[in-house]
Amino acid sequence: MPAELLDLFWQFMLFSLLAFGGGGTVLGLVDRVAVADKGWITPAEFSAAVGFTFITPGPILVLAPFVGYLVAGAAGAVVATLGVFLAPWALAMGSAHRLRSYLQHPRLRAFGKGAGPAIVGLFSLAVLTIARSSLSNVALVAVALIAGTLMARTKLHPIVILAGGALAGLVLGIPALEGALPEIRIP
Amino acid sequence: MNTPTERPDGPAPLRLGIGAIGVIFFRMGLVAFGGLLLLLVLIERELVDRRPALTKRQITEAVTYTRLLPGSGGPLVVSYLGYVLRGVGGSGVATLMYLLPGIIVMTGLAVGFVALSTLPLLAPAIEGLLAAVVGIQSVYLYRFARKAIVDAVTATILVAGLGATFLLGVSAPLIVLLAGVVGVFLFTKSLGSEVADAG
Numbered sequence: 001m002p003a004e005l006l007d008l009f010w011q012f013m014l015f016s017l018l019a020f021g022g023g024g025t026v027l028g029l030v031d032r033v034a035v036a037d038k039g040w041i042t043p044a045e046f047s048a049a050v051g052f053t054f055i056t057p058g059p060i061l062v063l064a065p066f067v068g069y070l071v072a073g074a075a076g077a078v079v080a081t082l083g084v085f086l087a088p089w090a091l092a093m094g095s096a097h098r099l100r101s102y103l104q105h106p107r108l109r110a111f112g113k114g115a116g117p118a119i120v121g122l123f124s125l126a127v128l129t130i131a132r133s134s135l136s137n138v139a140l141v142a143v144a145l146i147a148g149t150l151m152a153r154t155k156l157h158p159i160v161i162l163a164g165g166a167l168a169g170l171v172l173g174i175p176a177l178e179g180a181l182p183e184i185r186i187p
Numbered sequence: 188m189n190t191p192t193e194r195p196d197g198p199a200p201l202r203l204g205i206g207a208i209g210v211i212f213f214r215m216g217l218v219a220f221g222g223l224l225l226l227l228v229l230i231e232r233e234l235v236d237r238r239p240a241l242t243k244r245q246i247t248e249a250v251t252y253t254r255l256l257p258g259s260g261g262p263l264v265v266s267y268l269g270y271v272l273r274g275v276g277g278s279g280v281a282t283l284m285y286l287l288p289g290i291i292v293m294t295g296l297a298v299g300f301v302a303l304s305t306l307p308l309l310a311p312a313i314e315g316l317l318a319a320v321v322g323i324q325s326v327y328l329y330r331f332a333r334k335a336i337v338d339a340v341t342a343t344i345l346v347a348g349l350g351a352t353f354l355l356g357v358s359a360p361l362i363v364l365l366a367g368v369v370g371v372f373l374f375t376k377s378l379g380s381e382v383a384d385a386g
Binding site: 014016017018019020021022023024025027028029032033037044045047048050051052053054056057058059060061062063064065066069070074077081085087088089091092093095096097106107108109110111112113114115116117118119120121122123124125126127130131133134135136140141143144145146147148149150151152158161162164165166167168169170172173 | 216217218219220249252253255256257258259260261262263264265266267268270271275278279282285286288289290292293294296297298300301310311312313314315316317318319320321322323324325326327328329331332334335336341342344345348349352358359360362363364365366367368369370371373374375378
């Protein structure tokens, strides 16, 4: 297997093994590795991968084939998917079998409690990275603020909010408006 | 190796074939938009009410014994119950078929994204979509941070992790691993007593 595919497999397996509290907790880690360290994908492509998980059935870690495809085509999609779901599958089977007592040890829970704050830090950096690359003018900042407010204060499904964002983007992209919007740069 | 959990709470289960397991979990995967809660409702409807292949107790056990594991909750529960239904083969087929709809859609979106993202009409729509992602992710970050940063110790781990990233250039997976090991030393005793008290 070419080195890049092996690396994809291994990195996604690592993501899955550190995903204490669900797949969403390692988005910051995925951003750090796939965007900043490896340069596999751009911040915009990472943002799109995250956004698309809201309109895709299944867990958040189903972004693996999206990232894998952008890195190495169909083979990359397969390898990244295998990497991210193989270890949890094995651990879940172990839980159903005799390994249960080892997998319920307080040390595992303590590991998750310690890892949580570090993951928050990485998650914050990921959101900042996405913001830097996506919010290029004040109108897009307003779209982000409105989307966040709707997410926090209403029961609207993220799919609806994302569709609204896309529609707002189309309107803001009208040539007459586009040139009139003040640009910004997030530090 | 094929030893399902004991079932003292009900009659002998209906033994499903591998094909049936695949079809049932594929159908669940098609509508897997509501997280673990919706999945549990679907599992109960399909595998307890419609066909007595599982008991409610086994479903509860699946949630209990997988909640501490790393990974997404839904696939973990599916893998566990697939094993209960039909061993390694059942677990493999259930997990694969549950994830398949999402994998197909995501791969299709990747192909479409590569092909269409340069189209003049779609570029502004994608910009708006990505701006909305920032808003939504900020809310998720806030909610996750509220659960994870609960005291001075966890706040210190957060600051130390950020410092290690910016000042020392430590790799992200290593930071998470080290923070987890620190957690093992700091929290095992208190979490062990919590489990003992809960009985």
